[in-house]
């Protein structure tokens with residue numbers, strides 16, 4: 001009960017047991033806070049924060065004991081039995097790495113260079129060889145860590161502090177960039193009437209943004225809408241970005257999930273890089289390798305020359321050193337092993353295709369039950385038109401609340417569902433629930 005006694009200090013800094021009893025006395029005998037310095041008021045003004053809109057759902061879901069509950073909140077792949085999926089290629093890589101009896105030394109500040117080289121080669125595709133001598137890359141703490149490095153670099157060195165994000169976008173974008181002191185601005189992206197891209201609105205907003213603004217684009221499989229620009233539309237976006245001298249920040253958290261093919265998902269990265277648009281790229285291996293908790297990602301910056309690259313890298317190291325010193329070793333080893341081993345890499349590509357295909361078949365099943373079996377009077381074509389892990393259903397916040405309260409089906413308030421959480425055993429229950437809440 002008095003385990004905090006030795007930590008309690010008097011106002012002169014001496015540690016005494018007496019102070020514990022004084023503090024308890026002052027608190028009306030309550031023992032809470034016993035191990036805080038007497039009179040400490042530091043956190044009195046810290047307000048209770050809201051739960052995270054995505055991870056908060058997983059917490060609520062875990063507490064629900066209803067057997068048919070479904071978590072469609074977080075974008076994390078599940079197999080057809082609803083279980084998290086460790087890719088067989090990852091299991092093999094881990095077993096091989098274990099045999100190598102490697103040490104646990106610190107990585108360099110920019111991480112595992114060989115991993116970064118393979119990761120960026122995969123993202124920049126055919127353009128890679130022509131830019132590699134002016135590309136700076138650092139292993140990051142997954143995709144969010146890459147975004148964090150971007151945000152810190154912008155706030156320290158980039159002249160404009162305005163960052164344009166799509167409306168809507170992944171909720172955490174706002175948090176990451178406003179934490180770094182950037183001004184969040186939005187460009188139009190999704191048209192709820194057509195359930196498609198509002199390309200005119202997007203181009204017009206980007207044209208009206210001040211020159212040299214930062215523009216955050218999702219490289220593929222846009223979250224939450226599942227709506228990507230066509231190649232022709234990407235070309236239009238490029239034209240505006242170049243005319244305005246904007247800086248492009250590409251968030252690539254889903255390479256392979258848009259088309260089921262890594263190379264085909266690199267259109268945007270290749271387009272901007274081959275046109276020498278100043279850009280950052282934030283890659284994540286959380287989804288496509290299923291390495292969520294290993295936190296494997298890569299931050300890269302396309303600079304103007306090898307000399308500029310060297311200066312950029314020196315500052316990146318300083319930033320990393322002051323933030324977390326150097327990144328963790330294990331996940332990057334797994335990713336590197338797969339990327340550098342031709343057989344395993346081919347196997348991995350097949351596994352990603354398998355995940356993408358299962359998601360597509362769940363889209364089809366959900367739509368078909370709603371339209372054909374339940375004869376819903378609403379149109380559900382967008383379920384199969386949209387791509388990637390998510391479907392932006394168009395369900396209202398009230399309908400979302402009813403789904404969780406009455407059916408134990410959890411999704412984000414904006415009506416996004418993670419298709420990866422649907423399987424052959426729960427798709428009908430889900431469709432029936434959606435049908436009921438949209439029929440009134």
Ligand code: KET
Pocket residue numbers: 054055073074075076141142143144145170172218223251253283284285286292297
């Ligand atoms: N960018 C986007 C667009 C994104 O959807 C995520 C994750 C990330 C970056 C970061 O992923 P990381 O695990 O840091 O590599 N999105 C899912 C999980 C989350 O919210 O963190 C999600 O939207 O459910």
